[in-house]
Amino acid sequence: MSRPLGVAVIGYSFMGKAHSNAWRNVGAFFPETPAVRQQVLVGRDADAVATAAARYGWHDSATDWRAAVARDDVDIVDICTPGDSHAEIALAALAAGKHVLVEKPLANTVAEAEQMVTAAKAASARGVRTAVGFNYRGVPALALARRLVAEGRIGQVRQVRAAYLQDWLADPAAPMTWRLRRESAGSGALGDLGSHVVDLVQHLLDDPVVAASGRLRTFVPTRTGPRGPEPVTVDDAAWATLETRAGGVAGLEVSRMATGRKNGLTLELYGDAGALSFDLERLNELQLHDGLGGPTTGSQRILVTEPEHPSLHAWWPPGHVLGWDHTFTIQAAELLDAIAAGTDPSPSFADGLGVQRVLDAIERSAQQDGRTQTIADDGHE
């Protein structure tokens, strides 16, 4: 490759900071991937984005995302804006021939997501790569979990017990924000947290969800914003049971009101030959129960920091743990590897669409008193 791949990140708040960190560091840890150049950071406030760009290592900043995605020195467009602008920016970037990474969720609606998948397929035929930002796939412990499931280490997975619990809305005095309005956020805990969980269930089992029933709840129906009290129009918490094509069942609970849980994405996989469990608050650890029993069989805590663990060759010696932000660096490396190899990266836009369809089925079920909804799976692969 003659020159480094130029990157543009659109958005510079929480996700923009995390993605910038990934682009700044990916070369140091993954020298075998194509080199990148932090070309331009894009945002609406010229001063603020210029400050952020300087701070996060960007060569340039800009306010016009259309101009930015059209730049010749930009090869990769990384979209970190709110979900309602994902489709428009991604389609424009693909039209301009750029590789595209979109923060999850892929889009706010199934219809937009379907449009994006169509565009991605067309782009792929032209050698243009697309990916959606389910960064937790890159957590080494979860990558190891997927490997162990694929190897049959825990046998056929029958049950998954999954939750993503946070508590930043536990206090009824927490203020109204755009995240609590249906028109801007699309959904509440279900979309924000449930999307990660649904993606991981499908990814770890390599088995799509084909039916879902659900329940939603808004515990604090009114919150006070700058303009006074206002109704909360998204869910605070959601529950679902999901059936997979191969016959597994996943029970799912997500909440922003689970007092004391800060970032509690927990997964328990029970197979007919073993079990796995994981907690994002201890993301360097994976619990493996190997086999069905016996006097010296228990659940073992694997500290996933050995050089033979997924992605760990890139970092430090055993026992020197990674943090949350390293998952974005891994995600960036995987996109770069796919670009170099000319293959479609994972998770794909189609994966993103698959997740949206499951979330949509959960919402429909909740509106119909919990009745199970089936999910079309033509878009899953």
Added chain:
Amino acid sequence: MSRPLGVAVIGYSFMGKAHSNAWRNVGAFFPETPAVRQQVLVGRDADAVATAAARYGWHDSATDWRAAVARDDVDIVDICTPGDSHAEIALAALAAGKHVLVEKPLANTVAEAEQMVTAAKAASARGVRTAVGFNYRGVPALALARRLVAEGRIGQVRQVRAAYLQDWLADPAAPMTWRLRRESAGSGALGDLGSHVVDLVQHLLDDPVVAASGRLRTFVPTRTGPRGPEPVTVDDAAWATLETRAGGVAGLEVSRMATGRKNGLTLELYGDAGALSFDLERLNELQLHDGLGGPTTGSQRILVTEPEHPSLHAWWPPGHVLGWDHTFTIQAAELLDAIAAGTDPSPSFADGLGVQRVLDAIERSAQQDGRTQTIADDGHE
């Protein structure tokens, strides 16, 4: 009280052994309760029950439960037989004027349970006491949890995440037993394990469940018994979401196929001012998250072995942990205290009926594609 209360236990296998242990030891730890005498152990095999009676400290054994419950030297009848005989024995014992303790579930059907509640009410008016064996209410950590909820320590409970996971059926080669036939067992994991969880949700929150939706699954549809392969006609696992009268939601998962979980009854209560969690495999511990946050707020592990903890004055110094069987001793003491006080003990037959109604609603929902079922609550108090 002029003479010790005479006890008859009906049944001498697993539960009979556990209840015998309680009657043998209750006086040593709770000297303030009325004294008891282990009068007679009843079972169908004369030799086997005689051996068990000698071993477990009984003065007598017998094969005719009708005769046993009519004995003048018997004041308390403790029923440890399978669920399908609970109603008949309990009604006979109440008719004979005996106090009655029934192992859970109260009965195999709602209709039987309703009949028992009616009989219990009539008996209560005559000073005769009845109780159902939800022994986990007596776990000191759970009794402390209930006290803390009642005191408002975690505020209004919004969400409960509950599971009871075992793995003794994880292996498809595990043989067919009466517990896997609908006609003998009534139900599978739902009735056996779910009954404990539903009781604890209602008990800890002091708030009845008013609606439920559910899903059942039999992962291994055929197992081999002495007569060859046979269909499994009960559930291996069950999922439900429950709504309480006060507006809380409980997500529930029970299974006998959760590889690596031996007796994993876990409860997480999330309130608007704190949280609690518990795991039966570590039954001497309660986790308390006190308040909504701050730099030195976390979830604290309380070792529930202090003299001021529920029932702990009866046992050992701090840090000297109790075992599973002590919960039956506590249950016996509570029944004896109620007899002495002339009050109705907890959990009552009505509590047992309330649990049956919730389980029934979950089954009906599962048969109707997950649609939410409401629960009549006239029988709850």
Added chain:
Amino acid sequence: MSRPLGVAVIGYSFMGKAHSNAWRNVGAFFPETPAVRQQVLVGRDADAVATAAARYGWHDSATDWRAAVARDDVDIVDICTPGDSHAEIALAALAAGKHVLVEKPLANTVAEAEQMVTAAKAASARGVRTAVGFNYRGVPALALARRLVAEGRIGQVRQVRAAYLQDWLADPAAPMTWRLRRESAGSGALGDLGSHVVDLVQHLLDDPVVAASGRLRTFVPTRTGPRGPEPVTVDDAAWATLETRAGGVAGLEVSRMATGRKNGLTLELYGDAGALSFDLERLNELQLHDGLGGPTTGSQRILVTEPEHPSLHAWWPPGHVLGWDHTFTIQAAELLDAIAAGTDPSPSFADGLGVQRVLDAIERSAQQDGRTQTIADDGHE
């Protein structure tokens, strides 16, 4: 055996209650052991001991231990008095031909312990059995640990990291007691807690300690008793490093001032092929690290409640945990089995003497600025 073995317990407070519980229950769980009869409970206060005897299931009570140990209907004398009377009672009981169980420590001085070992050897030749009450050897998880070490599962043990931490003296306002006076208690945390740890190190490794260096500390030098402020003349905490004959090193820390630790006996064994760890506050669990590493090797939590685990056949199904007091029932069963088999039980008086010698070496080292002291091992076997 024609009639049940008659038991006398001397002492009826904390240890007397725990030992009574064992004798009351041993037959129910271990029916294959010789039957016992709770003959007589002995104490100095006639009324109090009569009340305790009735409560704990004894047929008789008495105030004269000399008469009690001479009774024809007493076959086993179980000594639960303070350490300074152990030698006298044990020697009298052995002279009367009774089997003897002595609560730990065997005696307050090495000289007394040596005398007891001599008497025990002579008694053994006459078929009379003796044992010392290191009840933690019977914790199923620790019995499993010993089995795994003996099988070579963790290889040659190089390091043991051990502690026994309690906090009942953390508060300087805690009052003066006889346990804090050298003349009555012999020593402080070292003797009370360190004796268990030293016994377990020697027992689990099956390897005697041959050298020790130590440090003692009294953090609160004066406490107030009924007669006003008084000097504390024993240690509040102790540290030692021990060398075993086979070349292992154990680091030891014991304290009654370790805030937040209630009964924190923790052991970590590091071998050249694996590792084990244990915490008495979670006594149903053993952690095993099996092998030196690899991508799916971690420390596994074994819930030691399976029927094939030591002593567990006697109790409940998997996952139904034991409590602290069950260790005394196991201890009683092991003594009864040894009596039936005509073999010397473990732990023996010689084991008790071995522990005393190590504690003595630690004290001498502490008095000599930490200089390492060697330990004569003629009395170890």
Added chain:
Amino acid sequence: MSRPLGVAVIGYSFMGKAHSNAWRNVGAFFPETPAVRQQVLVGRDADAVATAAARYGWHDSATDWRAAVARDDVDIVDICTPGDSHAEIALAALAAGKHVLVEKPLANTVAEAEQMVTAAKAASARGVRTAVGFNYRGVPALALARRLVAEGRIGQVRQVRAAYLQDWLADPAAPMTWRLRRESAGSGALGDLGSHVVDLVQHLLDDPVVAASGRLRTFVPTRTGPRGPEPVTVDDAAWATLETRAGGVAGLEVSRMATGRKNGLTLELYGDAGALSFDLERLNELQLHDGLGGPTTGSQRILVTEPEHPSLHAWWPPGHVLGWDHTFTIQAAELLDAIAAGTDPSPSFADGLGVQRVLDAIERSAQQDGRTQTIADDGHE
């Protein structure tokens, strides 16, 4: 400040990579610190260091450290070479008027360390800053621990139980390296791991160690290197008890042969009003036991990721955990802040010397059969 501070890092292997990562990222997370420029990476192999420099974000590479530390565009010299070259490079850099950061240990001998402290004092008078790389001081959970101790939250600390356990030498087949030769490494586990522990004891308690006794052990006396079998001349494991000036006692154990422990730096602090504990393998967590007891007092797990926790404002929302490498970024920020403020950073060269003196006392004690050695404390402040 008119131009960014130019940084030179000497050494480009494990520590060079970790320090480069810190300099590359410090500005993104701590924008309020002086800006830096990654000027030059220095190493002996021109090609290898050039490759590393490009990968890690350096503008230049070089092989002559003397020339590098003399460059006008270099303001900070960060020394990541083996310990035997620390003194020479640091003294040269100070002579050239550069701020100096030295990886721990400060030096291989007390004599060298004293010389460095003298030079640092002189440099400080000229506005030149020096620091030693005890990066674990910056772990947010440990910074919080120090704050809580200083605030009196756990009262007067009486006991510290500390260990640093790794297992990379557990296998006797692990090869000989320079780290196992006394002439190159100075010492074994004691210097490598014990230095961190001793620094943290002194730092967290803000109380110097004044006496020490110790024991060293080499479990595998011979290992095979490229030239065949060779004696191991440093310790594999070390034990010590330390007394602090204020009267606390710390028990210390370090090892490279503790099977299953990868990076197990664990600390338990027991005070007269509470307790704290920490495990580096879970570096985002701190356990706090607040107060002496009561029915709802336990040890609480604080997830140290809240904005009000030390350094956390710089990173992510609550629950988004940090990794091991972020401690170096924090260390860099603290040095930059000190340079900007014109104050001496912590940990200072004097702190490094203090640690060396304690390690030296432990070694002397080990050579004298464990006899306690006192430590001169003129160099501590």
